[in-house]
Amino acid sequence: MLKFEDVLAGCLKNDNKCKEVVYKSFYGYLMGVILRYVNDKNDAQELINDSFIKVFKSIGQFGFPKEKADLQKAFKGWIARISSRTAIDFLRSRRTYLYVDDIEEQQQPLTELNAISQLNVQDIMKLLGQLPETHKLIFNMYEIEGFSHDEISKMLNIPESSSRVYLTRAKNKLRMLYSKSLISSYESN
Numbered sequence: 001m002l003k004f005e006d007v008l009a010g011c012l013k014n015d016n017k018c019k020e021v022v023y024k025s026f027y028g029y030l031m032g033v034i035l036r037y038v039n040d041k042n043d044a045q046e047l048i049n050d051s052f053i054k055v056f057k058s059i060g061q062f063g064f065p066k067e068k069a070d071l072q073k074a075f076k077g078w079i080a081r082i083s084s085r086t087a088i089d090f091l092r093s094r095r096t097y098l099y100v101d102d103i104e105e106q107q108q109p110l111t112e113l114n115a116i117s118q119l120n121v122q123d124i125m126k127l128l129g130q131l132p133e134t135h136k137l138i139f140n141m142y143e144i145e146g147f148s149h150d151e152i153s154k155m156l157n158i159p160e161s162s163s164r165v166y167l168t169r170a171k172n173k174l175r176m177l178y179s180k181s182l183i184s185s186y187e188s189n
Contacts, residue, residue: 004072011059023052029076030083036140037087039129047090051083058082084145091137092156127177135170142167 002010002021010018030051034044065074128136141147141155142163149167153160 004075005064005068008059008062008064008071008075011056019056022055026076026079030079033080033083034087035125036128036144037084037091037137043090047087048083050090051079051086054082054086055079081145084140088137088141088155091133123181127174127181130177131170131173135166135173138163138166139170139174 002018007018007021011022027048030048031044034047034051038044038047062075062078065071128139131139137156138152141152142149147155149160149163152158152163156163
């Protein structure tokens, strides 16, 4: 069995067997990343394949960590960034513009999603899947990927205040959806 660093070295040499190992090893992981952005499985599969093409083309740019024990973790983070940006580019290309009503940020109440820690992954994915596309995109970029509002505004070519408003709306919508799911689960019991 090859060590992970040997597999990556093989990918650098354009070895198809090593590429296949990476593809099979991380396909499911990237599916999870991509599905945070798109709901359609066909789009997700296409985006995963596009992501792997980018990964293999730019694998020479991957910064190997000092500790070999951190190699797989660093690689996962690197390919997750590539795939999330691939999904963002895909969503951006489908949308000619992003629009937010002229609502001041101060009019949007700041709230916390305390109950989200009690949900399992499938519940969270189901709730995120019910958000409007732009809300979901910005929620993922800010809360999950860790982009700042400034970075989001530059990537999506929207004002920074729009990013904040979309995030607030996404949180409010998630809270409402979560409340509805609690009520319906209570009623069914």
